[in-house]
Amino acid sequence: MEDFSQLxxxxxxxxxxxxxxxxxSEVARREAISPSSISRVIQQMEQALQTQLLYRNTRxxxxxxxxxxxAHHARQVLEQLEQAMRGxxxxxxEPSGLVRINAPVVFGQRHIAPWxxxxxxCYPKVHIExxxxxxxxxxxxxxxxxxxxxxxxxDSSLQSRTLGHQHFKLAASPAYLARAGVPASPKALAQHxxxxxxxxxxxxxxxFRQPDAGWEPYNLRGVLTSxxxxxxxxAAIDGIGLVVFPTWLIGDALHDGRLISxxxxxxxxxxxxxxxxxxxxxxxxxxxxxxRAVIDFLLEKFGNEEWGSHPNWP
Numbered sequence: 001m002e003d004f005s006q007l008x009x010x011x012x013x014x015x016x017x018x019x020x021x022x023x024x025s026e027v028a029r030r031e032a033i034s035p036s037s038i039s040r041v042i043q044q045m046e047q048a049l050q051t052q053l054l055y056r057n058t059r060x061x062x063x064x065x066x067x068x069x070x071a072h073h074a075r076q077v078l079e080q081l082e083q084a085m086r087g088x089x090x091x092x093x094e095p096s097g098l099v100r101i102n103a104p105v106v107f108g109q110r111h112i113a114p115w116x117x118x119x120x121x122c123y124p125k126v127h128i129e130x131x132x133x134x135x136x137x138x139x140x141x142x143x144x145x146x147x148x149x150x151x152x153x154x155d156s157s158l159q160s161r162t163l164g165h166q167h168f169k170l171a172a173s174p175a176y177l178a179r180a181g182v183p184a185s186p187k188a189l190a191q192h193x194x195x196x197x198x199x200x201x202x203x204x205x206x207x208f209r210q211p212d213a214g215w216e217p218y219n220l221r222g223v224l225t226s227x228x229x230x231x232x233x234x235a236a237i238d239g240i241g242l243v244v245f246p247t248w249l250i251g252d253a254l255h256d257g258r259l260i261s262x263x264x265x266x267x268x269x270x271x272x273x274x275x276x277x278x279x280x281x282x283x284x285x286x287x288x289x290x291x292r293a294v295i296d297f298l299l300e301k302f303g304n305e306e307w308g309s310h311p312n313w314p
Contacts, residue, residue: 095293096125103148193222193241
């Protein structure tokens with residue numbers, strides 16, 4: 001059985017050069033190696049292929065019929081390799097190729113999708129694959145180049161860039177507050193209908209604190225619990241109760257008056273740890289130009305403003 005391990009790109013390149021120049025010494029001079037080294041490479045190729053590739057004499061070398069056939073195909077292989085190398089170099093200069101992005105469903109709809117037309121216009125050679133899911137995604141195993149994660153960042157095996165910090169508001173509709181009254185303190189929420197998100201980790205807890213004070217947790221209930229944030233947001237707009245959600249989710253409703261923020265003198269959160277909106281990607285030695293371009297684009301659009309507080313946000 002033939003051993004093709006000696007047919008490296010380097011050996012093919014040297015072989016084609018010898019066929020073109022008809023001389024070991026001329027190729028050796030150009031490559032800054034000894035003629036004997038080139039001769040040894042060709043001999044190893046002949047042994048691997050079990051055929052003679054060159055006729056050798058004291059003045060010159062010339063290809064055999066097998067050598068001509070190999071040289072023909074080797075030129076095609078080397079040309080394809082050169083095209084691939086040029087393509088990789090162009091990618092390093094100009095973002096191009098497929099970028100697979102994964103984002104939570106609602107966030108992707110509200111804050112990624114509206115910018116896609118501009119992103120594609122900025123980088124016409126970049127192709128975007130946007131997958132939206134609220135399931136846990138591991139970019140190391142799920143063929144994802146860029147993952148938008150919201151919450152507490154704790155995975156040290158991944159690199160991340162912070163797109164923004166998550167800020168929460170306690171809010172209800174004007175109709176609900178007119179009917180049930182405006183709560184004067186977090187303790188008063190026990191007498192109100194609180195619309196609570198329930199995810200895979202259980203029911204959401206609400207934490208409140210005043211400046212220079214510690215967080216106090218509250219487990220609250222109302223007539224509706226759901227694992228869908230938009231359902232709860234719409235329920236709050238329809239006057240069913242109060243919600244605690246980040247401003248990137250309810251910012252539009254707060255801005256146009258469908259919801260009103262209450263207990264403004266308190267900070268509110270659903271976690272004791274700081275929560276961010278982050279672009280997450282595998283911890284490789286070098287991030288590709290196309291992924292860096294998408295991250296930089298999102299950073300330019302989102303910055304570190306409070307999400308949903310800007311009237312021009314998508």
